[in-house]
Amino acid sequence: MSPKQLPLWRSMLYVPATAEKFLAKAAGRGADGVLIDLEDSIPPSRKTEARAALAAAVATVRAGRDGEKPAILVRINRPWRLAIRDLEASVIDGVDGLCLPKVDSADHLAAIDEVVADLETERDLPPGRLSYFVLVETAKGVAEARAIAKASPRVCGITLGGEDLAADLGLPEPDPMVLAPYNAEILLAAREAGVLPMGYPGSIAEFSDLEAFRAAAEQGRREGFEGGACIHPAQVPVLNAAFAPGAEEIAHAEGVMAAFEASLAKGEGAVAYQGKMIDKPIVDRARRVLEKSNRLS
Ligand code: COA
Ligand code: MG
Numbered sequence: 001m002s003p004k005q006l007p008l009w010r011s012m013l014y015v016p017a018t019a020e021k022f023l024a025k026a027a028g029r030g031a032d033g034v035l036i037d038l039e040d041s042i043p044p045s046r047k048t049e050a051r052a053a054l055a056a057a058v059a060t061v062r063a064g065r066d067g068e069k070p071a072i073l074v075r076i077n078r079p080w081r082l083a084i085r086d087l088e089a090s091v092i093d094g095v096d097g098l099c100l101p102k103v104d105s106a107d108h109l110a111a112i113d114e115v116v117a118d119l120e121t122e123r124d125l126p127p128g129r130l131s132y133f134v135l136v137e138t139a140k141g142v143a144e145a146r147a148i149a150k151a152s153p154r155v156c157g158i159t160l161g162g163e164d165l166a167a168d169l170g171l172p173e174p175d176p177m178v179l180a181p182y183n184a185e186i187l188l189a190a191r192e193a194g195v196l197p198m199g200y201p202g203s204i205a206e207f208s209d210l211e212a213f214r215a216a217a218e219q220g221r222r223e224g225f226e227g228g229a230c231i232h233p234a235q236v237p238v239l240n241a242a243f244a245p246g247a248e249e250i251a252h253a254e255g256v257m258a259a260f261e262a263s264l265a266k267g268e269g270a271v272a273y274q275g276k277m278i279d280k281p282i283v284d285r286a287r288r289v290l291e292k293s294n295r296l297s
Pocket of ligand 1: 013016021025231232
């Protein structure tokens with residue numbers, strides 16, 4: 001079985017489903033995905049209104065798209081009575097995926113899968129097309145992360161929700177140092193399952209100090225993550241740059257590939273390049289850099 005082609009999700013921009021002004025220009029902000037939110041940015045008193053506004057919100061974002069970009073996902077609520085109604089509203093033409101909060105078991109995803117598949121059939125939508133962006137935001141979710149990442153072929157990305165996890169763990173705040181081991185669990189779970197590890201060690205709410213946000217995103221990339229979510233358009237270019245290979249990195253990868261191919265032609269598996277030894281794992285990393293940069297260009 002060939003590994004599934006994962007989407008490019010460097011930057012996923014949350015927009016509350018009721019924020020008409022934000023929705024109008026959301027598609028033009030350069031994000032790889034727009035996450036239309038029915039969950040935490042919508043107060044309980046407005047859940048019904050937000051759900052009723054969803055189809056129009058999707059159409060608004062879709063109208064502003066350039067080709068397939070950005071992907072349009074809907075974040076539903078976790079409690080089942082809300083979740084079912086949210087799914088009924090979200091599994092519609094024009095929606096590319098679902099963002100699923102507070103997922104804490106593979107069984108939870110299996111139940112969502114069943115509802116989504118029913119709706120796809122009933123509505124004549126292409127079966128299995130909707131992808132999932134999974135949020136792990138509880139102690140139980142972290143403990144189950146590996147099973148969750150593998151639970152459904154629809155899962156494309158998984159991330160830690162730092163604010164909610166901090167609350168569940170009884171932390172005074174989502175200190176990135178304290179959350180680091182749980183983020184590492186997400187990275188392992190995602191890589192083992194062949195889905196996108198998403199995240200960075202910093203606050204999603206940081207939209208004023210963009211230097212601090214950039215440092216967090218770049219650290220996320222160094223830790224192996226492929227993208228992250230954000231809440232303000234100013235954060236989008238920062239994520240896009242941090243989670244794409246830079247010019248120097250691309251030039252280095254090209255040099256590594258050229259040196260390695262020359263060494264193979266001579267029948268050697270290891271060779272020196274710029275004073276360092278290169279062999280297969282280094283070449284594999286260089287190949288990944290070039291593949292990603294090709295997909296982005
Ligand atoms: N999506 C799309 N556009 C957004 C946006 C978003 N999330 N947040 C702000 N904008 C737009 C504004 O419409 C404005 O556009 P304009 O200059 O073209 O008119 C521009 O970005 C600047 O907005 P600004 O005045 O700096 O933001 P604000 O003070 O009005 O709002 C927040 C700040 C944090 C309240 C707002 O960004 C927000 O609600 N974000 C989403 C929150 C969310 O979804 N949370 C749940 C997920 S954790
Ligand atoms: Mg939350």
